[in-house]
Amino acid sequence: MIRYDFSPALSFLEAHDLDALRPRVEAAHRMLLERTGPGSEMLGWRDLLREPDDALLEDIDATASEIREQADVFLCLGIGGSYLGAQAVIEALAPLFRPPVDTETGRPLAPEVLFAGHHLSGGYLKALLAYLEDKSVYVNVISKSGTTLETMLTFRILRPWLEARFPDVARRIIVTTDPARGRLREMASICGYRRYAIPPDVGGRFSVLTPVGLLPIAVAGVDIRTLFYGAVEMCERLKNHQDNPALDYAALRYLFHERGYALELLAVFEPRLRGIGAWWQQLFGESEGKAGKGLYPDTVQYTTDLHSLGQYVQEGRRHLIETFLMVAREPEPLTIPDTGDDLDGLAYLSGRSLQTVNHNAYEGTRRAHTDGGIPVSTIWMDRLAPGPLGACLYFFMHAVAVSGYLLGVNPFDQPGVEAYKREMYRLLRKI
Numbered sequence: 001m002i003r004y005d006f007s008p009a010l011s012f013l014e015a016h017d018l019d020a021l022r023p024r025v026e027a028a029h030r031m032l033l034e035r036t037g038p039g040s041e042m043l044g045w046r047d048l049l050r051e052p053d054d055a056l057l058e059d060i061d062a063t064a065s066e067i068r069e070q071a072d073v074f075l076c077l078g079i080g081g082s083y084l085g086a087q088a089v090i091e092a093l094a095p096l097f098r099p100p101v102d103t104e105t106g107r108p109l110a111p112e113v114l115f116a117g118h119h120l121s122g123g124y125l126k127a128l129l130a131y132l133e134d135k136s137v138y139v140n141v142i143s144k145s146g147t148t149l150e151t152m153l154t155f156r157i158l159r160p161w162l163e164a165r166f167p168d169v170a171r172r173i174i175v176t177t178d179p180a181r182g183r184l185r186e187m188a189s190i191c192g193y194r195r196y197a198i199p200p201d202v203g204g205r206f207s208v209l210t211p212v213g214l215l216p217i218a219v220a221g222v223d224i225r226t227l228f229y230g231a232v233e234m235c236e237r238l239k240n241h242q243d244n245p246a247l248d249y250a251a252l253r254y255l256f257h258e259r260g261y262a263l264e265l266l267a268v269f270e271p272r273l274r275g276i277g278a279w280w281q282q283l284f285g286e287s288e289g290k291a292g293k294g295l296y297p298d299t300v301q302y303t304t305d306l307h308s309l310g311q312y313v314q315e316g317r318r319h320l321i322e323t324f325l326m327v328a329r330e331p332e333p334l335t336i337p338d339t340g341d342d343l344d345g346l347a348y349l350s351g352r353s354l355q356t357v358n359h360n361a362y363e364g365t366r367r368a369h370t371d372g373g374i375p376v377s378t379i380w381m382d383r384l385a386p387g388p389l390g391a392c393l394y395f396f397m398h399a400v401a402v403s404g405y406l407l408g409v410n411p412f413d414q415p416g417v418e419a420y421k422r423e424m425y426r427l428l429r430k431i
Protein backbone atom coordinates (compact mmCIF):
# COMPACT_ATOMS: atom_id res chain seq x y z
CA MET A 1 0.00 0.00 0.00
CA ILE A 2 2.96 2.31 0.73
CA ARG A 3 6.26 2.20 -1.11
CA TYR A 4 9.24 4.42 -0.38
CA ASP A 5 11.71 5.03 -3.20
CA PHE A 6 14.80 6.81 -1.95
CA SER A 7 17.28 5.68 -4.62
CA PRO A 8 17.74 9.17 -6.16
CA ALA A 9 18.81 10.59 -2.77
CA LEU A 10 21.55 7.99 -2.33
CA SER A 11 23.79 9.77 -4.85
CA PHE A 12 24.13 12.55 -2.23
CA LEU A 13 25.50 10.12 0.38
CA GLU A 14 28.48 7.82 0.69
CA ALA A 15 27.79 4.20 -0.22
CA HIS A 16 28.08 2.91 3.36
CA ASP A 17 26.22 5.76 5.13
CA LEU A 18 22.87 4.00 5.36
CA ASP A 19 24.35 0.67 6.42
CA ALA A 20 26.51 2.35 9.04
CA LEU A 21 23.42 4.01 10.53
CA ARG A 22 21.39 0.80 10.54
CA PRO A 23 22.20 -0.31 14.12
CA ARG A 24 21.20 3.12 15.46
CA VAL A 25 17.97 3.07 13.44
CA GLU A 26 17.13 -0.35 14.82
CA ALA A 27 17.92 0.80 18.35
CA ALA A 28 15.61 3.81 17.89
CA HIS A 29 12.96 1.48 16.50
CA ARG A 30 13.27 -0.81 19.50
CA MET A 31 12.73 2.20 21.78
CA LEU A 32 9.37 2.68 20.08
CA LEU A 33 8.36 -1.00 19.99
CA GLU A 34 9.55 -1.77 23.51
CA ARG A 35 8.34 1.53 25.00
CA THR A 36 11.70 2.47 26.42
CA GLY A 37 12.19 5.91 24.81
CA PRO A 38 11.31 9.34 26.21
CA GLY A 39 7.59 10.03 26.07
CA SER A 40 6.74 6.32 25.86
CA GLU A 41 3.73 6.94 28.11
CA MET A 42 2.22 8.64 25.02
CA LEU A 43 2.09 5.61 22.73
CA GLY A 44 -1.68 5.15 22.88
CA TRP A 45 -1.88 5.91 19.15
CA ARG A 46 -0.25 2.50 18.53
CA ASP A 47 -2.23 0.65 21.19
CA LEU A 48 -5.56 1.67 19.71
CA LEU A 49 -4.54 0.06 16.42
CA ARG A 50 -3.20 -3.06 18.03
CA GLU A 51 -6.50 -3.62 19.84
CA PRO A 52 -9.15 -2.06 17.62
CA ASP A 53 -12.34 -0.95 19.36
CA ASP A 54 -14.97 -1.89 16.76
CA ALA A 55 -17.79 -0.82 19.09
CA LEU A 56 -16.37 2.71 19.13
CA LEU A 57 -16.16 2.78 15.34
CA GLU A 58 -19.81 1.70 15.16
CA ASP A 59 -20.83 4.27 17.73
CA ILE A 60 -19.09 7.04 15.79
CA ASP A 61 -20.75 5.86 12.58
CA ALA A 62 -24.17 5.95 14.26
CA THR A 63 -23.64 9.51 15.53
CA ALA A 64 -22.35 10.50 12.10
CA SER A 65 -25.49 9.05 10.43
CA GLU A 66 -27.72 11.11 12.71
CA ILE A 67 -25.74 14.25 11.93
CA ARG A 68 -25.78 13.48 8.20
CA GLU A 69 -29.59 13.28 8.36
CA GLN A 70 -30.16 16.33 10.51
CA ALA A 71 -27.45 18.87 9.72
CA ASP A 72 -26.76 21.20 6.82
CA VAL A 73 -23.46 22.16 8.39
CA PHE A 74 -21.22 20.22 10.78
CA LEU A 75 -18.91 22.76 12.33
CA CYS A 76 -15.71 21.46 13.91
CA LEU A 77 -13.96 23.69 16.41
CA GLY A 78 -10.36 22.76 17.10
CA ILE A 79 -6.76 23.71 16.44
CA GLY A 80 -3.55 21.81 15.63
CA GLY A 81 -4.03 18.09 16.05
CA SER A 82 -7.64 18.76 17.00
CA TYR A 83 -8.53 19.64 13.40
CA LEU A 84 -5.67 19.06 10.96
CA GLY A 85 -6.12 15.29 10.65
CA ALA A 86 -9.86 15.49 10.04
CA GLN A 87 -9.43 18.29 7.54
CA ALA A 88 -6.65 16.38 5.76
CA VAL A 89 -8.62 13.16 5.32
CA ILE A 90 -11.81 14.98 4.34
CA GLU A 91 -9.94 17.05 1.74
CA ALA A 92 -8.31 13.91 0.39
CA LEU A 93 -11.39 11.68 0.19
CA ALA A 94 -14.72 13.53 0.40
CA PRO A 95 -16.35 15.17 -2.64
CA LEU A 96 -14.13 18.07 -3.64
CA PHE A 97 -16.85 20.59 -4.28
CA ARG A 98 -20.34 20.94 -2.82
CA PRO A 99 -21.74 17.75 -1.25
CA PRO A 100 -24.15 15.96 -3.63
CA VAL A 101 -27.72 17.26 -3.57
CA ASP A 102 -31.02 15.31 -3.44
CA THR A 103 -32.53 15.96 -6.86
CA GLU A 104 -36.11 16.10 -5.49
CA THR A 105 -35.70 18.29 -2.41
CA GLY A 106 -32.58 20.18 -3.46
CA ARG A 107 -31.19 19.42 0.02
CA PRO A 108 -27.56 18.33 0.31
CA LEU A 109 -27.26 14.58 0.91
CA ALA A 110 -24.49 15.21 3.43
CA PRO A 111 -23.70 18.20 5.58
CA GLU A 112 -20.93 20.55 4.70
CA VAL A 113 -18.08 20.05 7.17
CA LEU A 114 -16.55 23.38 8.16
CA PHE A 115 -13.72 24.27 10.53
CA ALA A 116 -13.30 27.12 13.01
CA GLY A 117 -11.55 27.65 16.32
CA HIS A 118 -8.14 27.36 14.65
CA HIS A 119 -7.37 31.09 14.71
CA LEU A 120 -8.62 34.29 16.32
CA SER A 121 -10.04 36.16 13.35
CA GLY A 122 -13.25 38.02 14.19
CA GLY A 123 -13.83 38.73 10.51
CA TYR A 124 -13.85 35.04 9.69
CA LEU A 125 -16.21 34.20 12.53
CA LYS A 126 -18.66 36.97 11.64
CA ALA A 127 -18.77 35.81 8.05
CA LEU A 128 -19.20 32.22 9.22
CA LEU A 129 -22.11 33.11 11.52
CA ALA A 130 -23.80 34.99 8.69
CA TYR A 131 -23.35 31.92 6.47
CA LEU A 132 -24.79 29.61 9.13
CA GLU A 133 -27.98 31.69 9.55
CA ASP A 134 -31.07 29.62 8.62
CA LYS A 135 -29.02 26.41 8.39
CA SER A 136 -29.31 23.35 10.59
CA VAL A 137 -26.01 23.36 12.47
CA TYR A 138 -24.29 20.70 14.59
CA VAL A 139 -21.06 21.58 16.37
CA ASN A 140 -18.15 19.38 17.43
CA VAL A 141 -15.91 21.10 19.99
CA ILE A 142 -12.57 19.30 19.96
CA SER A 143 -9.89 20.06 22.53
CA LYS A 144 -7.90 17.55 24.52
CA SER A 145 -6.92 20.05 27.19
CA GLY A 146 -10.25 21.86 27.08
CA THR A 147 -8.40 25.12 27.63
CA THR A 148 -7.06 26.12 24.21
CA LEU A 149 -7.95 29.76 23.73
CA GLU A 150 -8.69 29.72 20.00
CA THR A 151 -11.12 26.82 20.29
CA MET A 152 -12.76 27.72 23.59
CA LEU A 153 -13.22 31.38 22.69
CA THR A 154 -14.84 30.46 19.40
CA PHE A 155 -17.17 28.14 21.29
CA ARG A 156 -17.96 30.91 23.77
CA ILE A 157 -19.12 33.06 20.87
CA LEU A 158 -21.00 30.21 19.22
CA ARG A 159 -22.78 28.81 22.27
CA PRO A 160 -25.28 31.67 22.80
CA TRP A 161 -25.74 31.88 19.04
CA LEU A 162 -26.75 28.22 18.97
CA GLU A 163 -28.88 28.50 22.11
CA ALA A 164 -30.85 31.35 20.57
CA ARG A 165 -31.65 29.32 17.47
CA PHE A 166 -32.01 25.65 18.39
CA PRO A 167 -34.29 24.39 21.21
CA ASP A 168 -32.50 21.03 21.00
CA VAL A 169 -29.09 22.69 21.36
CA ALA A 170 -27.70 20.10 23.79
CA ARG A 171 -28.16 17.41 21.17
CA ARG A 172 -26.40 19.51 18.53
CA ILE A 173 -23.19 20.02 20.50
CA ILE A 174 -20.74 17.14 20.66
CA VAL A 175 -17.62 17.49 22.72
CA THR A 176 -14.41 15.55 22.10
CA THR A 177 -11.99 15.93 25.01
CA ASP A 178 -10.00 14.25 27.75
CA PRO A 179 -12.22 11.66 29.50
CA ALA A 180 -11.33 12.76 33.03
CA ARG A 181 -10.08 16.32 33.03
CA GLY A 182 -10.56 19.85 31.81
CA ARG A 183 -13.16 22.60 31.64
CA LEU A 184 -14.64 21.34 28.41
CA ARG A 185 -15.36 17.96 29.97
CA GLU A 186 -16.98 19.66 32.96
CA MET A 187 -18.99 21.95 30.73
CA ALA A 188 -20.19 18.96 28.72
CA SER A 189 -21.47 17.16 31.78
CA ILE A 190 -23.15 20.27 33.22
CA CYS A 191 -24.82 21.15 29.91
CA GLY A 192 -25.60 17.55 28.89
CA TYR A 193 -23.59 17.52 25.69
CA ARG A 194 -22.62 14.22 24.12
CA ARG A 195 -18.98 13.35 24.72
CA TYR A 196 -16.24 11.43 22.97
CA ALA A 197 -12.94 10.73 24.68
CA ILE A 198 -9.44 11.51 23.47
CA PRO A 199 -7.34 8.83 25.12
CA PRO A 200 -5.00 10.55 27.62
CA ASP A 201 -2.01 8.71 26.14
CA VAL A 202 -2.60 10.04 22.62
CA GLY A 203 -1.17 13.48 21.82
CA GLY A 204 -3.09 15.87 19.58
CA ARG A 205 -0.95 15.38 16.47
CA PHE A 206 -1.30 11.59 16.81
CA SER A 207 -5.07 11.67 17.34
CA VAL A 208 -6.51 11.51 13.82
CA LEU A 209 -7.62 7.88 14.30
CA THR A 210 -9.44 8.64 17.56
CA PRO A 211 -12.87 10.34 17.70
CA VAL A 212 -10.99 13.64 17.17
CA GLY A 213 -10.60 12.81 13.50
CA LEU A 214 -13.01 9.94 13.02
CA LEU A 215 -16.29 11.73 13.81
CA PRO A 216 -15.82 14.62 11.35
CA ILE A 217 -14.40 12.21 8.78
CA ALA A 218 -17.42 9.90 9.14
CA VAL A 219 -19.83 12.85 8.89
CA ALA A 220 -18.13 13.79 5.63
CA GLY A 221 -19.08 10.35 4.33
CA VAL A 222 -15.67 8.67 4.40
CA ASP A 223 -15.55 4.99 5.36
CA ILE A 224 -13.78 5.23 8.74
CA ARG A 225 -13.53 1.49 9.23
CA THR A 226 -11.48 1.03 6.08
CA LEU A 227 -9.37 4.07 6.94
CA PHE A 228 -8.75 2.74 10.44
CA TYR A 229 -7.96 -0.79 9.31
CA GLY A 230 -5.58 0.55 6.66
CA ALA A 231 -3.61 1.99 9.57
CA VAL A 232 -3.95 -1.27 11.55
CA GLU A 233 -2.43 -3.18 8.64
CA MET A 234 0.44 -0.71 8.32
CA CYS A 235 1.08 -0.82 12.09
CA GLU A 236 1.42 -4.58 11.82
CA ARG A 237 3.72 -4.35 8.78
CA LEU A 238 6.04 -1.78 10.39
CA LYS A 239 6.70 -3.95 13.44
CA ASN A 240 9.76 -5.48 11.79
CA HIS A 241 13.15 -3.92 11.24
CA GLN A 242 13.40 -5.47 7.77
CA ASP A 243 11.59 -4.19 4.70
CA ASN A 244 10.36 -1.22 6.70
CA PRO A 245 9.83 1.95 4.61
CA ALA A 246 9.25 4.10 7.71
CA LEU A 247 12.71 3.22 9.00
CA ASP A 248 14.25 4.04 5.62
CA TYR A 249 12.48 7.40 5.61
CA ALA A 250 13.57 8.19 9.18
CA ALA A 251 17.15 7.13 8.42
CA LEU A 252 17.40 9.21 5.28
CA ARG A 253 16.04 12.33 6.98
CA TYR A 254 18.49 11.87 9.83
CA LEU A 255 21.51 11.46 7.53
CA PHE A 256 20.72 14.72 5.75
CA HIS A 257 19.97 16.49 9.04
CA GLU A 258 23.41 15.44 10.24
CA ARG A 259 24.96 16.79 7.04
CA GLY A 260 23.56 20.26 7.72
CA TYR A 261 20.37 20.19 5.67
CA ALA A 262 17.78 22.43 7.35
CA LEU A 263 14.50 21.86 5.61
CA GLU A 264 12.30 19.10 4.22
CA LEU A 265 9.76 19.91 1.54
CA LEU A 266 6.81 17.56 1.25
CA ALA A 267 5.71 17.93 -2.35
CA VAL A 268 2.34 16.75 -3.66
CA PHE A 269 0.96 16.69 -7.18
CA GLU A 270 -2.67 16.34 -6.10
CA PRO A 271 -4.55 19.35 -4.69
CA ARG A 272 -6.46 16.84 -2.55
CA LEU A 273 -3.27 16.12 -0.60
CA ARG A 274 -2.79 19.73 0.54
CA GLY A 275 -4.28 18.94 3.94
CA ILE A 276 -2.11 15.85 4.43
CA GLY A 277 0.82 18.22 3.99
CA ALA A 278 -0.53 20.56 6.68
CA TRP A 279 -1.11 17.62 9.05
CA TRP A 280 2.40 16.27 8.32
CA GLN A 281 3.86 19.71 9.10
CA GLN A 282 2.45 19.70 12.62
CA LEU A 283 3.41 16.06 13.13
CA PHE A 284 7.05 16.59 12.23
CA GLY A 285 7.38 20.20 13.40
CA GLU A 286 6.06 19.61 16.93
CA SER A 287 7.71 16.21 17.28
CA GLU A 288 11.23 17.13 16.17
CA GLY A 289 11.70 20.88 16.44
CA LYS A 290 13.32 21.07 19.86
CA ALA A 291 16.77 21.38 21.45
CA GLY A 292 17.93 23.28 18.37
CA LYS A 293 17.30 20.22 16.18
CA GLY A 294 14.99 19.05 13.42
CA LEU A 295 14.35 19.61 9.74
CA TYR A 296 11.89 22.46 9.24
CA PRO A 297 8.88 20.79 7.58
CA ASP A 298 7.44 22.73 4.69
CA THR A 299 4.96 21.75 2.00
CA VAL A 300 4.58 22.59 -1.66
CA GLN A 301 1.80 21.81 -4.10
CA TYR A 302 2.98 21.04 -7.58
CA THR A 303 2.73 21.87 -10.30
CA THR A 304 1.23 25.10 -8.87
CA ASP A 305 4.28 25.98 -6.78
CA LEU A 306 6.72 25.05 -9.54
CA HIS A 307 5.59 28.38 -10.97
CA SER A 308 6.45 30.26 -7.78
CA LEU A 309 8.80 28.41 -5.40
CA GLY A 310 10.19 26.21 -8.17
CA GLN A 311 12.92 28.71 -8.94
CA TYR A 312 14.19 28.61 -5.34
CA VAL A 313 14.01 24.85 -5.15
CA GLN A 314 15.94 24.48 -8.39
CA GLU A 315 18.66 27.05 -7.82
CA GLY A 316 18.41 28.60 -4.35
CA ARG A 317 20.35 27.78 -1.19
CA ARG A 318 21.15 24.04 -1.09
CA HIS A 319 19.83 23.25 2.36
CA LEU A 320 16.72 21.29 1.52
CA ILE A 321 15.64 17.75 0.89
CA GLU A 322 12.42 16.99 -0.94
CA THR A 323 9.96 14.16 -0.37
CA PHE A 324 7.27 13.59 -2.98
CA LEU A 325 3.98 12.13 -1.79
CA MET A 326 2.49 10.50 -4.87
CA VAL A 327 -0.62 8.54 -5.83
CA ALA A 328 0.11 5.77 -8.33
CA ARG A 329 -3.34 5.10 -9.79
CA GLU A 330 -6.32 7.32 -10.46
CA PRO A 331 -9.66 5.47 -10.68
CA GLU A 332 -11.15 7.42 -13.56
CA PRO A 333 -8.45 9.05 -15.66
CA LEU A 334 -9.43 12.18 -17.57
CA THR A 335 -8.60 11.90 -21.26
CA ILE A 336 -7.36 14.96 -23.10
CA PRO A 337 -9.71 15.56 -26.05
CA ASP A 338 -8.80 15.70 -29.70
CA THR A 339 -10.19 19.09 -30.74
CA GLY A 340 -9.56 18.42 -34.43
CA ASP A 341 -7.08 21.30 -34.67
CA ASP A 342 -3.78 22.41 -33.14
CA LEU A 343 -4.63 26.02 -32.34
CA ASP A 344 -3.17 25.70 -28.81
CA GLY A 345 -0.15 23.67 -29.93
CA LEU A 346 -1.23 20.84 -27.61
CA ALA A 347 -2.53 18.34 -30.18
CA TYR A 348 0.41 16.05 -29.34
CA LEU A 349 -1.23 15.38 -25.96
CA SER A 350 -4.64 14.35 -27.36
CA GLY A 351 -5.79 10.96 -26.21
CA ARG A 352 -3.44 10.82 -23.22
CA SER A 353 -4.74 11.11 -19.68
CA LEU A 354 -4.15 14.18 -17.53
CA GLN A 355 -2.72 11.80 -14.93
CA THR A 356 -0.02 10.75 -17.41
CA VAL A 357 0.88 14.39 -17.94
CA ASN A 358 0.93 14.95 -14.16
CA HIS A 359 3.19 11.91 -13.66
CA ASN A 360 5.52 13.21 -16.37
CA ALA A 361 5.58 16.53 -14.55
CA TYR A 362 6.55 14.63 -11.38
CA GLU A 363 9.22 12.62 -13.15
CA GLY A 364 10.59 15.74 -14.82
CA THR A 365 10.65 17.59 -11.50
CA ARG A 366 12.35 14.70 -9.76
CA ARG A 367 15.11 14.62 -12.37
CA ALA A 368 15.53 18.39 -12.54
CA HIS A 369 15.69 18.79 -8.75
CA THR A 370 18.17 15.94 -8.44
CA ASP A 371 20.33 17.63 -11.09
CA GLY A 372 19.90 20.90 -9.18
CA GLY A 373 21.42 19.35 -6.05
CA ILE A 374 18.32 18.35 -4.05
CA PRO A 375 18.21 14.89 -2.46
CA VAL A 376 14.75 13.66 -3.44
CA SER A 377 12.75 10.59 -2.50
CA THR A 378 9.17 9.47 -3.11
CA ILE A 379 6.46 7.94 -0.95
CA TRP A 380 3.98 6.12 -3.18
CA MET A 381 0.39 5.43 -2.19
CA ASP A 382 -1.15 2.98 -4.63
CA ARG A 383 -4.43 4.95 -4.78
CA LEU A 384 -6.27 7.70 -2.98
CA ALA A 385 -8.77 5.69 -0.94
CA PRO A 386 -9.49 5.18 2.78
CA GLY A 387 -7.28 2.08 3.23
CA PRO A 388 -4.10 3.44 1.65
CA LEU A 389 -4.63 6.81 3.31
CA GLY A 390 -4.98 5.21 6.75
CA ALA A 391 -1.75 3.33 6.01
CA CYS A 392 -0.06 6.57 4.98
CA LEU A 393 -1.11 8.37 8.18
CA TYR A 394 0.30 5.56 10.29
CA PHE A 395 3.47 5.40 8.19
CA PHE A 396 4.23 9.03 9.04
CA MET A 397 3.44 8.62 12.75
CA HIS A 398 5.69 5.57 13.02
CA ALA A 399 8.44 7.32 11.06
CA VAL A 400 8.38 10.48 13.15
CA ALA A 401 8.68 8.54 16.39
CA VAL A 402 11.81 6.73 15.13
CA SER A 403 13.14 9.92 13.57
CA GLY A 404 12.73 11.81 16.86
CA TYR A 405 14.54 9.08 18.78
CA LEU A 406 17.37 9.18 16.24
CA LEU A 407 17.67 12.91 16.84
CA GLY A 408 17.72 12.33 20.59
CA VAL A 409 14.54 14.26 21.38
CA ASN A 410 11.23 13.30 22.95
CA PRO A 411 8.94 13.12 19.89
CA PHE A 412 5.78 13.27 22.00
CA ASP A 413 6.00 16.58 23.84
CA GLN A 414 5.79 20.18 22.64
CA PRO A 415 7.10 22.43 25.42
CA GLY A 416 7.92 25.24 23.00
CA VAL A 417 4.31 26.01 22.09
CA GLU A 418 3.68 27.38 25.59
CA ALA A 419 5.96 30.39 25.07
CA TYR A 420 3.60 32.41 22.85
CA LYS A 421 0.68 31.49 25.07
CA ARG A 422 2.45 32.85 28.15
CA GLU A 423 3.23 36.15 26.44
CA MET A 424 -0.29 36.45 25.05
CA TYR A 425 -1.91 35.72 28.42
CA ARG A 426 0.34 38.31 30.04
CA LEU A 427 -0.89 40.88 27.52
CA LEU A 428 -4.49 39.79 28.08
CA ARG A 429 -3.84 40.16 31.82
CA LYS A 430 -4.84 36.56 32.58
CA ILE A 431 -1.54 36.08 34.41
Ligand SMILES: O=P(O)(O)OC[C@H]1O[C@](O)(CO)[C@@H](O)[C@@H]1O
Binds near residue numbers: 079142148414
Ligand atom coordinates in the same frame (compact mmCIF):
# COMPACT_ATOMS: atom_id res chain seq x y z
O1 LIG B 1 -6.57 19.70 21.73
P1 LIG B 1 -6.02 20.90 22.42
O2 LIG B 1 -5.68 20.65 23.83
O3 LIG B 1 -6.96 22.08 22.27
O4 LIG B 1 -4.66 21.28 21.71
C1 LIG B 1 -4.64 21.65 20.35
C2 LIG B 1 -3.23 21.75 19.86
O5 LIG B 1 -2.50 22.68 20.64
C3 LIG B 1 -1.20 22.18 20.93
O6 LIG B 1 -1.20 21.71 22.23
C4 LIG B 1 -0.18 23.25 20.80
O7 LIG B 1 -0.55 24.33 21.58
C5 LIG B 1 -1.04 21.02 19.95
O8 LIG B 1 -0.08 20.12 20.35
C6 LIG B 1 -2.43 20.47 19.92
O9 LIG B 1 -2.65 19.63 18.83
